[in-house]
Amino acid sequence: MAQPTTSILCTDLGFEWPDGRPVLSGFHLAVGPGRTGLVGLNGAGKSTLLRLIAGELTPASGAVRIAGELAYLPQDLTVASDQRVDETLGIRAKREALHAIESGDVDERHFAALGDDWDVEERARATLDRLGLTGLHLDRTTGELSGGQAVLLHLAALLLRRPDVLLLDEPTNNLDAQARARLYDAVAAFPGVLLLVSHDRELLERVDQIADLRDGEVTWYGGNFSAYRAALAAEQESAERLVRNAEADVKRQKRDLVEATQRLAKSAAYGKARSVRRNDPKALADKLQGKGEETAGRLRGMHTERLNEAKERLAVAEEAVRDDAEIRIDLPRTAVPAGRSVLQLERVRLAYGGVVDLELRGPERVALIGRNGSGKTTLLRTVAGELAPAEGMITTPVPMRYLPQRLDVLDDEATVFRNVKAYAPAATDNDVRARLARFLFRGARADQQAGTLSGGERFRATLAALLLADPPPQLLLLDEPTNNLDLASVRQLTQALAGYRGTLVVASHDYPFLREIGITRWLEWDGGELHAVDPR
Incomplete structure (x- = not known):
């Protein structure tokens, strides 16, 4: 039987903070094999979404489904200073069982704890080496590790589990250039479904697609970050052109409305004067004036409707243009x-x-x-x-x-x-x-x-x-x-x-x-x- 494609599926997802501030509502997301970069403005809900997918937060509505085993590297790691490296890697019990067996203790519980993982230390060492943590002894405590080393150590722990789905939230934080290069290689080599949040352009160059989270919805862009930026620039250029055209249309419709109003006023004044010159009976004059006002009303309504439609097109065009606020201060x-x-x-x-x-x-x-x-x-x-x-x-x-x-x-x-x-x-x-x-x-x-x-x-x-x-x-x-x-x-x-x-x-x-x-x-x-x- 064919194995199902590992994936992340969010259906009609809703979430708000305890103070009532909404984050997501009716949100949908489907992520398949490959590497996906999740981008968006701070506060858009990227980290919250990853925590919902990882099960750290409970949605108010909707559901999250994961096909396969999931592993999650959060943005803010909590590192216990007295914890050993092998504990962080999740292999301490297996190492202790292995060492007991090697020393001649054939208690069945050691074999049960170890399972088939006889090469656990070699795999752990190889994973640490691949991430640039060469020389980090498995018995060492993590208290003296830098922030960057802690990130790589926790990533090693996740990779040792061989997950089907891997979530990474700003994984290059605190990493120097060499450590980032190691993480880039690990990301490029990951065989399953990878969803990462990052502002690191070099890392985003290594993804297969970009998911742009904005205003509670995701827009998809094929390719890496450069392709995304090029597509976004083209979109914004088109959106700005539409705004300019819509602004020009609004001005034109305003001008047409003013000109039509002036023409109608002149026509009404001319009709009234002509009726006076002809000495039209009052009933006929009132009838002619009524018809004129009815025609003028239709024309004004037509021009007003056109102006309102132009304003609506302008509003829609303006919404498509990104206007990310900027800090401007003097101290x-x-x-x-x-x-x-x-x-x-x-x-x-x-x-x-x-x-x-x-x-x-x-x-x-x-x-x-x-x-x-x-x-x-x-x-x-x-x-x-x-x-x-x-x-x-x-x-x-x-x-x-x-x-x-x-x-x-x-x-x-x-x-x-x-x-x-x-x-x-x-x-x-x-x-x-x-x-x-x-x-x-x-x-x-x-x-x-x-x-x-x-x-x-x-x-x-x-x-x-x-x-x-x-x-x-x-x-x-x-x-x-x-x-x-x-x-x-x-x-x-x-x-x-x-x-x-x-x-x-x-x-x-x-x-x-x-x-x-x-x-x-x-x-x-x-x-x-x-x-x-x-x-x-």
């Missing part, structure tokens, strides 16, 4: 005088090794680059005061704020407004709302609970809280800020940082983003010391 209070010292590290020894001597002066824009696991986050957390240095002195003579990778500075139970207000308690409510509007949180959006925000929305809210804080930060530390952001949100972040006047330190693997925000100084951290580098 003069963050300005720091040129040459002023904003940070000094004197022989600072980090908790996990490495000694740093560094001085930053305003208003530099510094990129902190380096391999996964080299300690960039440790360095930033030490500067931010979250980790105590083993020795040395850190001086920050200006107000400083730190944006961590995990975006855990917001209170999930509080609204966006309340979170930002907590950072600027002296500001009036109206002032806070006006500031939030510049970060695209207008009206009811400012009253959403932080815990219900998408990854990109949460980032925007966190950035608003930090940049609008009192006192305003003149030194801003950002750790992998483009993680979880779609391409439109990356553009919004770039625009927001254009209005920042202080000193900026950004740890990132996203070189195009770093160049766009005007980095003036590139520093590479290798876990031992900082080196000035030229990224060209």
Whole structure:
């Protein structure tokens, strides 16, 4: 009997958050074999959809059906620091059974636990090697793994299960260039149904089709990201042309209506004057006037109907044009005088090794680059005061704020407004709302609970809280800020940082983003010391 094609099927799916905010309604999706990239604006519901498919969320209506075994890599991984690598891979019990058998213990329970998986360690080792985790011992704990290493380790755990359907949510977050290349290869080699959410253009170049989630519906585009962008550009060019034509038609119909009204008025005046000259009886004059008014009414109605139809065509054409809102802010209070010292590290020894001597002066824009696991986050957390240095002195003579990778500075139970207000308690409510509007949180959006925000929305809210804080930060530390952001949100972040006047330190693997925000100084951290580098 032929095996059924592995697939994802969502039928009439509905979901809303506990606060009543709708995400999906009457949603349909069918995904077959191959690699599918799911794209869309932050807040469109991409991650929520993956969680519904994975069974982490329960739909309010409709159904999700999966043919085959499913595995899911979420956007925000929870890594237990005391967990062993083989536990994360899900093979610890099998390893223990294998080692017991090899040592001569022939208890039946060991054979039952191991099953036919006699090469479990070899398969695990090969999978880790393929993902660039060579040298990661299976007995090691995961506490010292970097964010990128944790992502690859969890992906290895999923691949070891040999799933039929694989869901990946922003899998390249925190990965350096070499780790991303390993993940690209794993994606390209996956034989089943793959559905991934990503803003990584290089990864999306490796998919077979793009599903664009917008306004609760999916539009399909064949081919990879480049093909999708080309098709979208053609669509938008056509839509904008239709808008221009519809606008011209509205103007023409308005002009025709005015001209027709003027002609009818002249005709009515002429008819009335002629009737007076002829001294027509009143009954005849009234009859002629009535017929004229009836004809004029029909003509006005015809022109008005044409104008309304033209306006409707314009509204439909305008809906087809994407108008993704942009952040435009100016933050003069963050300005720091040129040459002023904003940070000094004197022989600072980090908790996990490495000694740093560094001085930053305003208003530099510094990129902190380096391999996964080299300690960039440790360095930033030490500067931010979250980790105590083993020795040395850190001086920050200006107000400083730190944006961590995990975006855990917001209170999930509080609204966006309340979170930002907590950072600027002296500001009036109206002032806070006006500031939030510049970060695209207008009206009811400012009253959403932080815990219900998408990854990109949460980032925007966190950035608003930090940049609008009192006192305003003149030194801003950002750790992998483009993680979880779609391409439109990356553009919004770039625009927001254009209005920042202080000193900026950004740890990132996203070189195009770093160049766009005007980095003036590139520093590479290798876990031992900082080196000035030229990224060209």
